[in-house]
Each structure stands twice: as C-alpha cells, then as structure tokens.
Amino acid sequence: MRQSPIDYLRIAGIMDGISLLTLLFIAMPLKYFADLPLAVTINGSIHGVIFMLYMCTILYTAIRIQWSIFWSLAAVLVAFIPFGNFILDSYLKKAQHRYPVKPFQASWIVYSIIFFSFIDLFAQLPVMSTFATSVGASAFIAGIAVGIYSFTNSFGNIASGILTDKVGPLSMMLFGLGTTSASLFTYHFINDPMTLLIVRSFHGFFGGLIVPAAFTLLANTTAQHEQGSKSAVTGSFVGIAAIVGPAFSGIMASKTSVPYVFSLVGTLGFILLVSSFLFRKIHIKKKKREEPRVSFKWNRDVQKAFMGAFFLMFSQGALAYLLPLHVESLGYSSRMSGTLMSMFGVVAVLLFILPTNRLFNRVAPAYTLLIGVGVLAVSQILIGQMTTTWTLYLVMALYGIGFSCLFPSINTLLIQSTTPETRGQAYGYFYAFFSIGVVVGSSLLGFLQIGITGGFMLAGVVLTAFLIFIFFDIRKKEKNEKLSDLSIK
Structure with a gap:
C-alpha cells in the first residue's frame, strides 16, 4: 500500500x-x-x-x-x-x-522558497541585537548590525531585479537561495563586531536576491484572472513566517545558540534548493532573441505600487519600534509585544487563505489599496491611545485587516502595470522600497524623539497623507477614463 x-x-x-x-x-x-x-x-x-x-x-x-x-x-x-x-x-x-492526495504543483516550491526568505528575516528579529552585544558590539554597533541587513538587502533586491530580466527568474531565485543558505552558516565564524558587520552585509545582499525573482516567477506563471488571489496566497506564506519565525528563533536560541538557529534555517534553504532541482517543472515562455529589448517604465500604477510598498513597511518599522515601548510603558510583560504581533499576523493569514482572498480578483487593486492604507492609518493612531489588553489585541486585529488588504493590492497593481520582460526589474525596485521603508519607519521616529503616542500619531498622519494622494489619483484616473470614453463616442 x-x-x-x-x-x-x-x-x-x-x-x-x-x-x-x-x-x-x-x-x-x-x-x-x-x-x-x-x-x-x-x-x-x-x-x-x-x-x-x-x-x-x-x-x-x-x-x-x-x-x-x-x-x-x-x-x-x-x-x-x-x-x-x-x-x-x-x-x-x-x-x-x-483526504485524497492531489498532484504536486511546482509553484508550491516557489511559495516554500518565499517562506524561507521571510522566515530567515523574521528569525533575526528577537536575537540579533543580543547576539551582537555577545560578540563585543556596543549598543551603537549592535544597532548598525541590525539595520545593515536591510540596507544591503535593498541593493540585493535591485541587483536581482536587473539580473532576473537577463538570466531568468528561476536561475536567479535558485542562485539567491543557495548563497543565502550558505551565508547563514558563516555566523559560526563570528567572534568580533567587524566580522559580524561583514557577515550581515553579505547575508542581507544575498537574501535580497531571492524575493524579486520568486515573485516575478509566480507572476509570469499565473493566469491574469488569478493574480489577486495568488498574491493573497503568497501573503499567507509571509504571514506564517512572521508568526513562526520569531517564536522559533527565540525559543531555539535560548536552548542552543544564535549561530545554531541560523544553521537550521540554512539547512531548510539547502533542502529547498535540492527539492527545486528534483521538481524542476516550471515552464516559462522565453522571449525570442530577435525581439527588441523592452525598457522598464515608471508609469503611474508602478509608482503607486512602489509607494504602497514603502508605506506598508514604514508602518511595520514604526510598529516594531514603538509597540514594545508602548507595552512596556503600560506595565505589561515584554512577551505581550510578541503575541500582539502574532495577532495581526494570524488575522492577515486567515484573510489570505480563506475564500475572502477571492475579493482581490473581483475588486480593482487601487480600491483595496485605498482600504488597506486607510485601515492601517486608523490602526496606528488607535494603538497609541489603547491602554488595556483587550483593546490592544482588537486594534492589532484591525491592523491585520489593513495589512491583508494592502499587501496583495500592491503586488497585483505591480503585476498588472508591468510586462514579463521588465517584471524582474520592477520587483527589484519594489522590494528595495520595502527594505528602505522599514529603516525609515523605525529610525525616523527614533530620531524625532516625539514620544510613543506622538510616534503612533505621526505614523498615522503619514499614512493618511498617502491615503489622500491615492484617493485623488483614483478620482483623476476615473475622470480621464470618462473623458476618453466621451471623446470616442
């Protein structure tokens, strides 16, 4: 049997x-x-x-x-x-x-690699600053060690985007997977702050090679009418990584060591690399050599997708910086910060995987983008006002709804406004804006020193400004389309 x-x-x-x-x-x-x-x-x-x-x-x-x-x-x-x-x-x-067994779909390998990329990111969050101080880094250098990953990651995103359009998304994704997995094992050789910064730089750059190529591969192999729901499915893997990653690394690091945790993640990467070669059945239509090269265009919808990526991660950076401080100021255990983060992740994942993900196939991404930004803006403002446990969890659930609307929207918007020939470069810039948004969100609020409530309020105001921009942009586009229809008639 x-x-x-x-x-x-x-x-x-x-x-x-x-x-x-x-x-x-x-x-x-x-x-x-x-x-x-x-x-x-x-x-x-x-x-x-x-x-x-x-x-x-x-x-x-x-x-x-x-x-x-x-x-x-x-x-x-x-x-x-x-x-x-x-x-x-x-x-x-x-x-x-x-439960019957269904045929294996090669796209699940790509989803798994996206999961690996993000669990690699989220597993760093609870342990990197303490690991930096354990090898002799000052508080200032420890902060740089945390941030330099996102900094070099943005360069990896851009490089991946450019190379993806030249060598193909599958080759670029597998190269990034292999180099990232190898870089995770180099943490065993860190004994001083300088070596840590070098390893973090290479780790961030190689990690940045995976996601643009993987998302381009999925976009180029997914039917047009399924782009919204598939983007939601992809978001579910990101959300699960956000839930599992910090808990896994925090628990395992307390029992073993931080380099050992990273080695386990690296082992997962190599398992996926081998699996990718065993189940390599992803077919992509290659363009003919004689066709003229298509240049990447920064059209209006592409710009909105990039701005959406930046402000989504600006919001995440602000949350990562301010929420633990807010929880501590209320006298709650620091463990509550993690469970609050998990709350928004769980809500987002549920909306991604339940039939609600079909909404993103039926509603234009510009409208779900508008809803997502609005919900995130309200959530940021409310978090700073909440003082009880149940209200904090309620607002974080609301934040999860905003995240679940915004993430698939900006992905779908980018896919619909680009061509397969330039989509790799588009995703490269897209995820570079992701990385920059996290850095700006946390560092700007830390630099301004306007307090916890003021920080949440400012984050909400910034998102509201972006909301207003998107609203008038949609109105302008609808007006132009009506005028165009009238001129044709």
Whole structure:
C-alpha cells in the first residue's frame, strides 16, 4: 500500500513530540539540577533538526493533501506544546482516509522558497541585537548590525531585479537561495563586531536576491484572472513566517545558540534548493532573441505600487519600534509585544487563505489599496491611545485587516502595470522600497524623539497623507477614463 503524506507527517510529528519531551523533562533538569548543560546542547540540537524536518513535512503534506489550512496551522502550534503532537496524531489517524492526495504543483516550491526568505528575516528579529552585544558590539554597533541587513538587502533586491530580466527568474531565485543558505552558516565564524558587520552585509545582499525573482516567477506563471488571489496566497506564506519565525528563533536560541538557529534555517534553504532541482517543472515562455529589448517604465500604477510598498513597511518599522515601548510603558510583560504581533499576523493569514482572498480578483487593486492604507492609518493612531489588553489585541486585529488588504493590492497593481520582460526589474525596485521603508519607519521616529503616542500619531498622519494622494489619483484616473470614453463616442 502506498504511503500517504499524512503518514510521513505523523511519523515526523511523533519524533518532534518525543524530542521536545526529552528536552523539557530530561535534558533541562540535568542542566539545572545536575549541572550538565551539555545535555541541553545535545538534545536541543537534535530537537532543532527534527523540528525543521517536521516543518518541511507539514509543508509537503499541505501541498499534496486536499485539506483545510487549519490542519497545517494546528500541526505548527502543537510543536510548541508538550504532548501536543500525540494528541494531533490521534486525530490525524482517524481523519487521514478522508483526504485524497492531489498532484504536486511546482509553484508550491516557489511559495516554500518565499517562506524561507521571510522566515530567515523574521528569525533575526528577537536575537540579533543580543547576539551582537555577545560578540563585543556596543549598543551603537549592535544597532548598525541590525539595520545593515536591510540596507544591503535593498541593493540585493535591485541587483536581482536587473539580473532576473537577463538570466531568468528561476536561475536567479535558485542562485539567491543557495548563497543565502550558505551565508547563514558563516555566523559560526563570528567572534568580533567587524566580522559580524561583514557577515550581515553579505547575508542581507544575498537574501535580497531571492524575493524579486520568486515573485516575478509566480507572476509570469499565473493566469491574469488569478493574480489577486495568488498574491493573497503568497501573503499567507509571509504571514506564517512572521508568526513562526520569531517564536522559533527565540525559543531555539535560548536552548542552543544564535549561530545554531541560523544553521537550521540554512539547512531548510539547502533542502529547498535540492527539492527545486528534483521538481524542476516550471515552464516559462522565453522571449525570442530577435525581439527588441523592452525598457522598464515608471508609469503611474508602478509608482503607486512602489509607494504602497514603502508605506506598508514604514508602518511595520514604526510598529516594531514603538509597540514594545508602548507595552512596556503600560506595565505589561515584554512577551505581550510578541503575541500582539502574532495577532495581526494570524488575522492577515486567515484573510489570505480563506475564500475572502477571492475579493482581490473581483475588486480593482487601487480600491483595496485605498482600504488597506486607510485601515492601517486608523490602526496606528488607535494603538497609541489603547491602554488595556483587550483593546490592544482588537486594534492589532484591525491592523491585520489593513495589512491583508494592502499587501496583495500592491503586488497585483505591480503585476498588472508591468510586462514579463521588465517584471524582474520592477520587483527589484519594489522590494528595495520595502527594505528602505522599514529603516525609515523605525529610525525616523527614533530620531524625532516625539514620544510613543506622538510616534503612533505621526505614523498615522503619514499614512493618511498617502491615503489622500491615492484617493485623488483614483478620482483623476476615473475622470480621464470618462473623458476618453466621451471623446470616442
């Protein structure tokens, strides 16, 4: 009898559950009560490898099995709960006969690589500043070490965009995947601040090569009428990475070390690289050599997509900088900042993967862009006013709605306003604006020193200004289209 992907998931889940229990109830007591820290090091390393294999198995099962996304989310969540894997296994055993196996689609490899790129990014957030100080960096140098990744990442985005149009998105994506995975292992060689800055620079640049090529590949192989919903699906992988990445790195770094965490992420990258060659069935229509080269045009819709990318990540940068300070000022635990971030991520992912993603096929991206910016602006203003736990979670859920509207909108807008011949370069600039937006959002508010409430208010005002610009731009475009129709008649 042929094995089902659920069988592999169950085996990996049991292994993950056992390794978690031995870590919590054997290795940790040996460390703290018998003075044997090596037990945690060894068991933690084994658990980390099994955890990454388990994540890959969840992804493979989701690709091959026609089941609800909630099964996949449950499989991820139980990995952090003692005995959770065993409880899930009993449900999987009863339910697996109801789910047929579907053909493998090569586009899921691209989605997986996008997930890798963003989990690489989000896994850095909780651990990089403390890792920098552990190798002798001052507070100032630690800040540079955090920011230099985004700085060099923007150059990688632009380089990837230009090269994608020349050598093809698939080749560029795989090259970026390989070099990024290799760079993650170099953190083991860091012993001083200067080496850290060099490694961070290369890591950021190579990481910037993946996303423009991957998004270009998806755009060029997706039907026009499905661009909106496919952009939402892509956003779900980004959202899941935003939820899993910080929790995974924070927990694993506390049990092992930061370089070891990055090595695990690098291992995932190499697994995907090998998988990409094994399942290399993505076909792209190549342009004929004799055709004249098409130049990239900064038209109005492209500019709106770039501005949307910048202000989306400006909002994210402001949130990442101000939210922990706001939570701390209210007297809550710093752990609450992470759960609040997870709240917006969970809401966004649900809207991406539920039938609501069809909205992005039916409504023009300019209108969903307008809605998304408006919701984010209101959310930023409200966050600074909220003082209770339940209201903070409510506003962060609202923020998630805004994010889920804005992210697919700017992607769809960019796809519809570019051609396959220039889309790589467009995505290169697009994600460079992403990187710059994060840096500006956090550093500008830190530089102005206008307080927490003032910072949230300013972020909301900036987004409102962008909202007004988009509104009048849409009105102007509609007016021109009406005049054009009248002239034709």
